[in-house]
Amino acid sequence: MTAGIERHLRAALRVALSYYVLNGLSVALxxxxxxxxxxxxxxxxxGAAAGVGVLVAAPPDLAAPKRGKFWQMLPAPLIxxxxxxxxxxxxxDPLRLGLVLVPxxxxxxxxxxxxxxxxxxxxx
Numbered sequence: 001m002t003a004g005i006e007r008h009l010r011a012a013l014r015v016a017l018s019y020y021v022l023n024g025l026s027v028a029l030x031x032x033x034x035x036x037x038x039x040x041x042x043x044x045x046x047g048a049a050a051g052v053g054v055l056v057a058a059p060p061d062l063a064a065p066k067r068g069k070f071w072q073m074l075p076a077p078l079i080x081x082x083x084x085x086x087x088x089x090x091x092x093d094p095l096r097l098g099l100v101l102v103p104x105x106x107x108x109x110x111x112x113x114x115x116x117x118x119x120x121x122x123x124x
Contacts, residue, residue: 027058079107 015021031054039047083104090097 027054030054031058075107079104 035051038050
């Protein structure tokens with residue numbers, strides 16, 4: 001095996017065995033288990049709602065140092081409260097509801113997942 005191929009193989013294994021992949025696999029398994037449990041106990045709509053809860057909680061819940069975690073997680077609740085009230089006000093107007101939720105949730109996810117590194121976080 002040449003040195004170049006061995007180096008690329010080692011780099012690929014480093015990524016494949018990293019905690020990012022393990023975190024993704026555990027989130028996928030947790031999503032499946034939560035969906036199946038709630039679907040089995042209640043119904044498909046409740047299972048889908050529980051699955052959305054898993055998706056909302058998963059991106060910022062990544063292994064990271066304790067230092068700075070509060071500031072990393074703060075933007076989403078700050079955006080979430082106004083979004084909650086907007087959803088309540090616009091629940092009977094699906095088009096406007098979508099126009100509020102799509103950019104709002106994108107900003108919340110981006111700010112929580114990347115913290116101060118996110119381009120949108122600087123505008124919050």
